[in-house]
Amino acid sequence: MTTPPSGPYDGSQNPEGQQPPPPYGDQQPGYQPYNQQQQPGSYPPVPGTGAPGYGAPPPGFGPPGAPYGVHPVSGIPYSDKQKMVAGLLQIFLGGFGVGRFYIGDTQTGVLQIVVTVFTCGIGSIWGLIDGIMMLTGEPNDAQGRPLRPN
Structure with a gap:
């Protein structure tokens, strides 16, 4: 009765005389790590840019x-x-509602005028609170784009 090998591979169990595989962690000839493989038609990676194959965009390019x-x-x-x-x-x-008209939100601007007129000026508190929220929050214009900071 034969017992299976229990130790590391030493090449003695190979009857055809083939070369044993390299130990774990050694690199085989022609091996390149996945993150450094070059795709056909791409430029070689530029170190430190984070974008494989293209490099950093030029300054002022948006x-x-x-x-x-x-x-x-x-x-x-x-x-x-x-x-x-x-x-x-x-x-x-x-x-x-001038601030609302400025950003293109005419519907809210008209509502603020109507509320101010029907409440004899008391409704203008809505405009004051709305202005403070515009300054402290992140408001959007009528197209849904965020307003520029300063």
Whole structure:
């Protein structure tokens, strides 16, 4: 009765005289790690850029259609309207909805005028609170783009 080998492979169990496989962790000839393999038609990776095969974009190069930049979290292009201007217009002229008209939200602007007129000016508190929320929050314009900070 024969017993199975219990120790590491030493090549003695190979009757054809083939070379034993390399030990675990050694690299075989022609081996390249997956993250360094070059795809056909691509440039070699540029170290430190994070983008395999293309390198870093040149300075001042931004996405097309976003002349004011993009929001760092959502990636949505910024509006051409400024958050500071909209907030201050809404605080000082909030009873007339001027800040809302500035960002293109005419429906809310008209509602603020109507509420201010029907409440004899008391409804202008809505415009004041709306202006403070514009300055402290992240408001969007009528197209859903975030307002530019400053």
